Amino acid sequence: MMQRNYQYLSISLITSAFLIVFILVNFTPPTTLARTTNSPNLANATSQPDIYFVHTATSANTSGAVTYLDHPLLNNNPNAIIIVTPNWNPSLVTGVDYEKAFGVTYSATNKRWGVFSQDLSSINGQKFNIFIPGTETTAFVHTANVGNVVGNYTLLDHPELNNNPDAMILVTPNFNPGGGAVGAYHDHHIGVWYEGVSQKWGIFNQDLADMPTNGPANPSFNVVVISKKATAFVHQAEAGNISSNVTYMDHPLFENNPDALVFITANWNPNGGIEGKYNNYATGVYYSIGEANETWAIFNQAPGKNNALMEEGAAFNVLIAPQKTAVFTHRSDPSNMLTPFRTHIDSPLLNNNPNAIAFATANWNPGGINGTYNNYPIGLEYDQSYNQWTIRNLDTLVSDAPTGTFNIYVPPPSLRTFVHTATASTLASNWTILDHPMLNNNPNAIFIVTPNGNPGGQQSTFNVHPIGVWYNDFIGVNKWTIFNQDGSTPIPENAAFNVYVTTGLSNSFIYTSTAANIAGNSMTIDHPLLNGNPTAVVLVTPNWNGKTYNDHPVGVWYNPVTEKWAVFNEDLASMPENVGFNILVVDNKAYLPQILAP
Numbered sequence: 001m002m003q004r005n006y007q008y009l010s011i012s013l014i015t016s017a018f019l020i021v022f023i024l025v026n027f028t029p030p031t032t033l034a035r036t037t038n039s040p041n042l043a044n045a046t047s048q049p050d051i052y053f054v055h056t057a058t059s060a061n062t063s064g065a066v067t068y069l070d071h072p073l074l075n076n077n078p079n080a081i082i083i084v085t086p087n088w089n090p091s092l093v094t095g096v097d098y099e100k101a102f103g104v105t106y107s108a109t110n111k112r113w114g115v116f117s118q119d120l121s122s123i124n125g126q127k128f129n130i131f132i133p134g135t136e137t138t139a140f141v142h143t144a145n146v147g148n149v150v151g152n153y154t155l156l157d158h159p160e161l162n163n164n165p166d167a168m169i170l171v172t173p174n175f176n177p178g179g180g181a182v183g184a185y186h187d188h189h190i191g192v193w194y195e196g197v198s199q200k201w202g203i204f205n206q207d208l209a210d211m212p213t214n215g216p217a218n219p220s221f222n223v224v225v226i227s228k229k230a231t232a233f234v235h236q237a238e239a240g241n242i243s244s245n246v247t248y249m250d251h252p253l254f255e256n257n258p259d260a261l262v263f264i265t266a267n268w269n270p271n272g273g274i275e276g277k278y279n280n281y282a283t284g285v286y287y288s289i290g291e292a293n294e295t296w297a298i299f300n301q302a303p304g305k306n307n308a309l310m311e312e313g314a315a316f317n318v319l320i321a322p323q324k325t326a327v328f329t330h331r332s333d334p335s336n337m338l339t340p341f342r343t344h345i346d347s348p349l350l351n352n353n354p355n356a357i358a359f360a361t362a363n364w365n366p367g368g369i370n371g372t373y374n375n376y377p378i379g380l381e382y383d384q385s386y387n388q389w390t391i392r393n394l395d396t397l398v399s400d401a402p403t404g405t406f407n408i409y410v411p412p413p414s415l416r417t418f419v420h421t422a423t424a425s426t427l428a429s430n431w432t433i434l435d436h437p438m439l440n441n442n443p444n445a446i447f448i449v450t451p452n453g454n455p456g457g458q459q460s461t462f463n464v465h466p467i468g469v470w471y472n473d474f475i476g477v478n479k480w481t482i483f484n485q486d487g488s489t490p491i492p493e494n495a496a497f498n499v500y501v502t503t504g505l506s507n508s509f510i511y512t513s514t515a516a517n518i519a520g521n522s523m524t525i526d527h528p529l530l531n532g533n534p535t536a537v538v539l540v541t542p543n544w545n546g547k548t549y550n551d552h553p554v555g556v557w558y559n560p561v562t563e564k565w566a567v568f569n570e571d572l573a574s575m576p577e578n579v580g581f582n583i584l585v586v587d588n589k590a591y592l593p594q595i596l597a598p
Contacts (some may be wrong), residue, residue, distance in 0.1 A: 048352070052131055052132075052261045053417075054127055056127045064120070065117045065120040066115070066116040068107065069082075073355060074113045078178050080113060082132060083131040084131075085262065086283075087285055088127070088284055088285070088299070089287055090261075091414055092287065092289060098126045099301045100282060101188055103185075104172055106179040131224070131321070137224060138225040141222055142154070149213050152205040152209055161225065163199045169201060170317060172222045173221055182216050183217050184219045188207055189205070190221075192317070204268065206278050207280050234270040234317055237315070243291075244310070245309055247297060248295055249295055249296050251295075254295045257323075258289065259414035262285045266317075270315050276313065277314045279300065281302050284299060285299075286299060325411055329367075330360075332402050337401045339383055341400065345408060347410070349410045350388065351387055352387045357410070357417045359410075359448050360406045361406065361407045362554075362570065363407045366535075371404050372404035376402070377451070377467070382453070384457060392453070394451060395464050407586075408537075415437070419498055421455070421494060421495070422463075422492065427490065431470070431481040433472065433480075434481060439479065440478065442503070447499055448502060448539050448541045449499055454496075465486060466486075467484060467497075468541070469541060486551050509583055511567075521569040522568040523581075524564050527585075533587070534558045534563075539586070542582075543581060550575070556568070567583075
């Protein structure tokens with residue numbers, strides 16, 4: 001494989017200052033009542049969209065040849081269907097080659113699915129794109145048997161595939177469908193092909209070895225039929241797009257997009273062609289930054305790139321995970337307070353999707369129009385009765401619904417987005433330690449955090465205090481943490497947080513309060529992305545890193561006189577000097593309606 005070396009893009013600390021007079025407004029805190037939490041009812045869910053994410057094999061989630069996934073749709077679900085593609089450098093985080101045939105397996109002991117090496121060799125550091133098909137995607141498990149096997153292939157029998165040479169499918173070996181105690185290893189690189197006589201698609205062994213049918217269990221495969229609505233295509237290796245063991249793909253969604261999630265399956269004869277090309281190698285995808293073609297590429301993984309040359313004619317089915325994002329401002333009012341203590345968000349990307357990962361920051365005056373204070377930290381919680389995400393105030397005594405307006409951002413799926421759940425092994429003092437390849441050993445990382453009351457519809461424990469992030473550089477740690485600003489209260493076990501890593505993005509930066517940019521409870525931000533831009537959607541997370549604690553709920557506001565945005569303390573407490581904030585700017589040209597980016 002071609003040599004690739006990457007480093008995180010550095011973000012300059014912006015220290016320019018601007019003084020602003022913040023006029024304090026009379027404020028009466030909401031009445032405090034007992035706080036309650038409703039348990040979700042998963043039975044009310046009407047549909048489940050496709051889910052995509054990146055999994056990294058670490059010492060904490062790997063045992064020998066298996067690295068275990070942790071996702072609400074997979075845990076305790078032996079009937080789940082998963083598609084896997086190795087990803088060498090998701091979001092430009094350099095990875096590890098993976099030269100093995102792989103599959104997925106369900107552990108009845110751990111109650112989790114895992115990705116495993118078919119030859120039982122160890123997994124360590126590899127990264128995998130994971131696709132969980134939703135309720136509207138055709139997916140099934142196929143098992144080889146004497147009635148459907150011919151030589152090195154097994155024929156599928158499905159109404160959406162039969163007599164359909166233009167169909168596109170993705171496949172992943174499944175060791176034990178349904179979590180059975182007996183499974184079948186399949187240590188072969190595989191592909192799909194259309195068999196013209198039977199007019200059926202088949203799964204075949206690239207090395208031409210016979211497909212087994214006489215074991216205690218026969219090989220099984222997860223199969224997904226790619227929807228015609230999906231962004232998918234067949235990529236064919238040609239002289240013009242091949243370099244050694246690599247074939248470069250060309251698609252508009254790949255341009256300057258190392259965060260894309262790409263899934264592939266070798267296709268011997270696209271559209272039912274007469275003759276195809278075998279490619280008996282482990283394959284994966286990577287983003288070819290620094291090379292002649294900066295795009296996503298498919299590569300053969302084998303010792304020595306010259307031993308695994310990509311040949312002309314090799315073809316692959318390619319699926320690109322949807323890149324849609326949502327960015328909008330949500331206003332709390334009686335019409336959306338559908339359940340006690342919450343304001344309901346109505347968004348196409350969030351509705352009916354308890355596994356969505358979203359982020360919220362209070363916005364005092366979206367569009368420059370004066371608004372309402374909300375003097376509490378906030379979190380997101382999925383209401384199963386309405387199948388909507390909600391915003392709620394976090395305080396041990398609060399049962400009021402949040403007031404005012406809130407900036408909401410739903411980023412596309414990538415390595416950058418994940419949910420962190422505090423466990424006994426991650427908790428220490430008043431913080432919980434994060435473990436993520438874009439954060440570990442990177443004190444300059446930038447990321448946004450929002451508490452999540454029930455990721456995947458599974459109830460967690462809210463942390464009811466203002467939070468921040470800091471880099472723990474103690475010997476042997478070198479990881480980021482989420483901490484309580486009061487300096488003493490422990491984060492409870494099972495507290496969950498949505499995390500979006502913005503390191504390297506041009507619309508994210510760190511800003512620090514100084515004597516020159518503080519006025520009362522507010523810190524003015526002087527930045528070209530924000531100046532004169534009242535419709536910007538701004539999200540913030542306090543970043544300590546040797547600076548000053550700020551144990552107050554924070555929000556953002558736009559000063560129409562100075563035409564600058566500011567971060568402020570909701571309780572009107574003075575903003576201390578040397579308080580750091582991670583800031584993400586999402587340009588929203590229209591205040592309403594919601595913007596859905598393609």
